[in-house]
Amino acid sequence: MTRLREEDIYDVGANLSYYDRQLIHKVGTNLAGIAAHALGKTPGDFVAIHDTALIGVIPVTCGQGIIGGFSTTVQKIIEFLGFTAFVTATNDVSGLAEAVKKGARIIFLADDNDFVAINLVNGQVSDNGEATGRGYAAALDLMSGGVQGKNVLVIGAGPVGAGAAAFMTAQGARVLVHDIDTEKVEKMRQVLPGIEVAKELHAALTECKLVVEATPAAATIDKKYIDQDILISAPGIPLGIDQESCVLVSERLIHDVLEIGVATMLFTVL
Ligand code: 2YH
Incomplete structure (x- = not known):
């Protein structure tokens, strides 16, 4: 944490x-x-x-x-x-x-x-963890014009990711969750049976253009996935994309420390 x-x-x-x-x-x-x-x-x-x-x-x-x-x-x-x-x-x-x-x-x-x-x-x-996840998921929902029926990738299966996944599921999105610890995703699935386990981050990032980055790791999302369609809501600290990607996606990136x-x-x- x-x-x-x-x-x-x-x-x-x-x-x-x-x-x-x-x-x-x-x-x-x-x-x-x-x-x-x-x-x-x-x-x-x-x-x-x-x-x-x-x-x-x-x-x-x-x-x-x-x-x-x-x-x-x-x-x-x-x-x-x-x-x-x-x-x-x-x-x-x-x-x-x-x-x-x-x-x-x-x-x-x-x-x-x-x-x-x-x-x-x-x-x-x-x-704070659960609320932050829910808040960032709400921001992504608004930024994308509504997530219903769309693929959403949540990276990180901690409390922040869980809050985001719960909100996205309730909005009717198809929610994929990735975590380096797959057991954490399985545990989340017991509470949120609607989510899918995304074992391969590469495949999930290719499939999903709406991403909640909810990990405490830096540079989780490689620059090659940053195109003009991707929208990122990133409660994770530090930010999970590098400086260059940050500039590329700045208009479609939500990130703060507490607000x-x-x-x-x-x-x-x-
Ligand atoms: O930043 C933190 C923890 N990582 C908790 C995060 C929960 N999502 N805590 C802030 C500690 C504040 C300190 N005790 C103070 O100034 O009161």
Whole structure:
């Protein structure tokens, strides 16, 4: 699992408006639109609760500790979506108590393994991996004009890939899943019997022009597969294509470090 670094996120908060415009250009809707679509809704469905859903972000020191800027970046993404959020002055258990005392209805917190949003009022919990996969699948669905009946390749059978595969299956796509660990794909198939196991990445990339790259590996997709038809939604960190491919596919590539995942987590627990 990839642990974000300070340098991965230092400019995310300042660039949210720019990123939102890029999403509109590529996907046809913005960050809120993508997160809402991941839940089969529209951003308007959440407007009425903007003022009531106070959100606390709690820094967590265990394991490898606090990532500079992580909590404030999460706060900025939430605020960008029109909600009120604060980062607690204290960490860990003390931060949780502080968030509740200050009236937080929803909390966000992450350690080295898990990043979750919890709605303390309705009991909803969202996992960042699953939500990120769903959010990126929703973006690809919109970018492609709808995946129904189309071949979609999901690379990576971890929680992000599982979230993406579940969304794509529900949309009526033919979903192929590849992972270097084929057992992980078989396990995913027990939960999502509709998916197909793509044993050969080469064959799958030849067959599918809609790709969700959900691995923590670099350069998963070779440059030879990057043609004018391919659309890539890439939640994986680091990005699974090289610099040159990135330039070639930039107009048809969705990739960020936190934005779509956090937005989808928030809308999931509201
Ligand atoms: O980046 C991570 C983990 N890889 C979890 C990812 C789950 N998909 N965690 C962030 C750790 C943040 C830190 N504890 C803080 O600043 O609070």
